[in-house]
Amino acid sequence: MSVEHSPRLRAGGRAVPQRRSARGAGRPRLTRTGRAVRGLAGVLVLAAALEILARSGAVAADSLSPTSDIVVRAGELLGDGAFWSASLVPTLKAWGLGLVIAVAVAVPLGLLLGSVPYVNTATRAVVEFLRPIPSVALIPLVSLILGTGLEMKVVLIVYAAVWPVMFNTLYGLGDADPVAKDTLRSFGFGPLAVLWRVTLPAALPFIYTGVRLATSIALILAVGAEILAGFGDGLGIFIGQAMGTLDGTRDVMTGTLLAGCLGLLANSLLAFGERRLFRWHVREERS
Amino acid sequence: MLRIDGLSHRYGEHAVLDDMTLEVAEGELVSIVGPSGCGKSTLLRCIAGLISPTSGRVTLDGTPVDGVPDGLAVVFQDYSRSLLPWLTVRDNVALPLRRRGKSKAERRAAADEALASVGLPDAGRKYPWQLSGGMQQRVSIARALAYRPSLLLMDEPFGSVDAQTREDLEDLVLRVHRTGGMTILLVTHDIDESVYVGDRVVVLGRNPGHIRAEIDVTLPPERDQIATRADAEFVRLRAEVGRLVRGAASGPVAA
Numbered sequence: 001m002s003v004e005h006s007p008r009l010r011a012g013g014r015a016v017p018q019r020r021s022a023r024g025a026g027r028p029r030l031t032r033t034g035r036a037v038r039g040l041a042g043v044l045v046l047a048a049a050l051e052i053l054a055r056s057g058a059v060a061a062d063s064l065s066p067t068s069d070i071v072v073r074a075g076e077l078l079g080d081g082a083f084w085s086a087s088l089v090p091t092l093k094a095w096g097l098g099l100v101i102a103v104a105v106a107v108p109l110g111l112l113l114g115s116v117p118y119v120n121t122a123t124r125a126v127v128e129f130l131r132p133i134p135s136v137a138l139i140p141l142v143s144l145i146l147g148t149g150l151e152m153k154v155v156l157i158v159y160a161a162v163w164p165v166m167f168n169t170l171y172g173l174g175d176a177d178p179v180a181k182d183t184l185r186s187f188g189f190g191p192l193a194v195l196w197r198v199t200l201p202a203a204l205p206f207i208y209t210g211v212r213l214a215t216s217i218a219l220i221l222a223v224g225a226e227i228l229a230g231f232g233d234g235l236g237i238f239i240g241q242a243m244g245t246l247d248g249t250r251d252v253m254t255g256t257l258l259a260g261c262l263g264l265l266a267n268s269l270l271a272f273g274e275r276r277l278f279r280w281h282v283r284e285e286r287s
Numbered sequence: 288m289l290r291i292d293g294l295s296h297r298y299g300e301h302a303v304l305d306d307m308t309l310e311v312a313e314g315e316l317v318s319i320v321g322p323s324g325c326g327k328s329t330l331l332r333c334i335a336g337l338i339s340p341t342s343g344r345v346t347l348d349g350t351p352v353d354g355v356p357d358g359l360a361v362v363f364q365d366y367s368r369s370l371l372p373w374l375t376v377r378d379n380v381a382l383p384l385r386r387r388g389k390s391k392a393e394r395r396a397a398a399d400e401a402l403a404s405v406g407l408p409d410a411g412r413k414y415p416w417q418l419s420g421g422m423q424q425r426v427s428i429a430r431a432l433a434y435r436p437s438l439l440l441m442d443e444p445f446g447s448v449d450a451q452t453r454e455d456l457e458d459l460v461l462r463v464h465r466t467g468g469m470t471i472l473l474v475t476h477d478i479d480e481s482v483y484v485g486d487r488v489v490v491l492g493r494n495p496g497h498i499r500a501e502i503d504v505t506l507p508p509e510r511d512q513i514a515t516r517a518d519a520e521f522v523r524l525r526a527e528v529g530r531l532v533r534g535a536a537s538g539p540v541a542a
Contacts, residue, residue: 179368186335186361187383187434197382201373280372280414 065250073254083238087255090233092262094150095222098157102214106162107207110169115195120170135160135221139228148229157221161214165207172206173199205274205281212270219263235259288313288470289334289438294343295495296329302495303329304340309489309498316464316471318485320478322532326496327474328364331440334472335361347438356438360431364443366424370415377402377411380430387434401433402426405459421452428456432463441473445480454512457484461510478532482524483510490531500531 030038047067053059054066077083113120135156146152176199184194226236235255242251275282289311296304303326311317321327333340336355345352347359360383363369370379380398389397402411405425415423424444431439441460445453461484464471475481481488485504492499506520515521 177368179363179365180371182332182337183361183363183369184382185337186355186359186440188355188357188359188386189383198371201371280416 062247062249065253069250070254070257073250074257077254077258086233087235087238088258090150091222091226091235094153094157094234095218095262097150098154098222099161099211099215099218101154102158102161102218103165103211105158106165106210106214107169109162110166110207111173111195111200113166114170114173115199131163135217136224136228139225143225143229148232152229153222153225153234156225157218160221161218164213164217165210168206168210168213169203172203175206176202205278208270208274208278212267212274215266215270216263219259219266223259235262288315288348289472290346291334292344292346294330294333294340294345296326296333296338296340297495304333305495305497306343307496307498309501311470311472314468314470316460316473316484316486317489318481318487319472319474319489319491320476320481320528320532321491321496321499322493323476324496325491325493327476327491328442330491330496331361331442331472331474334438335359335440358437360434360436360439362424362427362431362439362441362444364446366427366444366447367415367420369427370423370430372414372416374414375411376407376413376415376418376426379415379426380411380433383430383434397433398429401429404432404463405429406455421448421456424448424452424456425459428459428463432467435467435469437469439469439471441471443474443476445475445477453480458510458512460484465508478529479516479525482506482521482528483512483515488524488528490528492534499534502528502531 050064051067054061054064077087113123138156138159142152142156146155180198180202181194184198189197222234223236223239226232226234227240229236230240231237235258239252239255239259242248242255245251289309291307291309294304294307295302307330319327319330329338332338334345334352336345336352336359339353347356350356370376371382374382377395377398380401381394384394384397399408399411402408405428407422407425407429410418410422410426415426418426428444444460445456448456457480460471460473463469473481473484482504486508487504488502489498490500490502491497502524504524506515506518506524
């Protein structure tokens with residue numbers, strides 16, 4: 001789930017220069033449109049292959065639906081108000097709310113751990129114990145306590161999404177330049193002003209990367225919790241219930257496609273924001 | 288204006304500064320020159336109140352320095368790291384003025400004026416990383432000037448710029464000093480530079496850092512990159528400082 005971004009989590013943004021070396025010598029750099037066209041071509045080839053596979057009868061019809069059917073069904077569902085209110089909105093609500101709470105908890109926590117070494121040492125054991133628990137494994141326990149509603153999903157999302165944001169905040173704080181801090185101190189700024197004007201802005205790109213990671217993790221938890229809980233509202237419920245019907249393959253695949261699109265959309269929006277907000281950070285790394 | 292009394296500093300077992308005593312008069316421009324490892328930067332950090340010395344004390348206008356004193360500005364050697372990359376050049380220059388309780392309009396005006404005085408009247412809207420190294424260092428000098436400090440500390444401010452820019456910046460400091468009347472301490476490892484800009488040159492020795500000699504620069508206050516450097520008195524002073532620095536580099540020598 002987070003494999004794609006994990007080098008960025010560890011080293012903050014410092015993994016960026018590899019992009020440059022990947023560009024072959026003498027090969028012209030692709031424009032953004034050029035890359036988009038290639039990406040789209042890849043998607044179309046895969047879709048066509050799946051379509052042929054399903055239509056040819058090489059795979060049983062109840063294991064694979066033709067791509068065209070799935071796309072048509074997705075369009076149908078997106079035009080259906082009942083699908084929105086019963087499936088999309090509950091998932092989006094839990095996803096968004098969980099993320100907002102997670103960030104609101106994780107950033108101050110990261111700031112605290114990053115600026116007060118004593119607290120960091122004191123909490124390390126607890127953190128190291130809690131962090132490795134796969135959050136998906138907590139779904140049954142939390143549903144037992146909180147039922148299958150919004151609270152359950154939000155609690156799980158918050159639990160899972162807090163870690164990347166908190167740790168990226170913690171690492172990001174260490175990235176503030178000591179010379180910049182000394183400069184402000186020498187102009188007479190106090191510790192809080194230095195935190196606010198130097199340390200925190202320097203950490204923002206890292207925190208943002210943490211939020212990006214947390215966004216995809218939160219979607220996994222939202223949909224996963226719904227599927228496992230089996231009752232209530234949400235996209236996961238739609239997928240889970242389709243699984244139980246006789247010819248549900250098409251709806252299972254459509255629900256999965258829509259969940260994937262949600263993740264893709266959120267990630268693209270955040271990536272777009274990252275490029276606009278942190279131009280200075282990218283520049284710094286390249287220089 | 289500034290008094291340093293028996294200043295010593297050690298990091299753990301390692302002594303960096305040993306019993307330094309120095310007095311700087313109001314409006315004086317003192318160059319501090321010495322080989323690497325003579326504790327120049329530590330000395331500046333003690334004066335700036337960024338670290339407190341192991342023993343001895345620093346007094347500014349009669350008040351002991353305990354924490355960062357008011358009316359101080361430091362120009363760090365590492366200009367690119369000292370500017371905040373997420374702020375425009377103008378906002379970087381204007382930022383310290385918040386400490387002066389000025390309005391936004393006043394801060395902007397002061398920043399623009401300071402940028403013009405360092406020859407960068409049009410750079411205000413750019414970001415530091417869009418400028419060359421020499422220009423970035425000018426910005427950090429402009430930031431110090433806009434603040435109108437009574438004491439300006441410069442830590443090898445021209446260490447990493449090209450020769451032409453370096454001469455321009457030296458002349459800029461001289462001009463600022465003449466018109467602004469502030470007290471300036473300029474740390475450098477360049478012997479020519481120490482004589483060219485200084486009213487007085489303080490030569491440091493190392494292991495641990497100590498004051499080896501103080502030399503009055505007996506040159507007229509008006510300096511010129513070509514004429515002054517060809518002046519017989521300049522050549523004599525440079526040789527004298529050079530001998531002292533070289534002697535300092537080879538370790539303690541019996542006087």
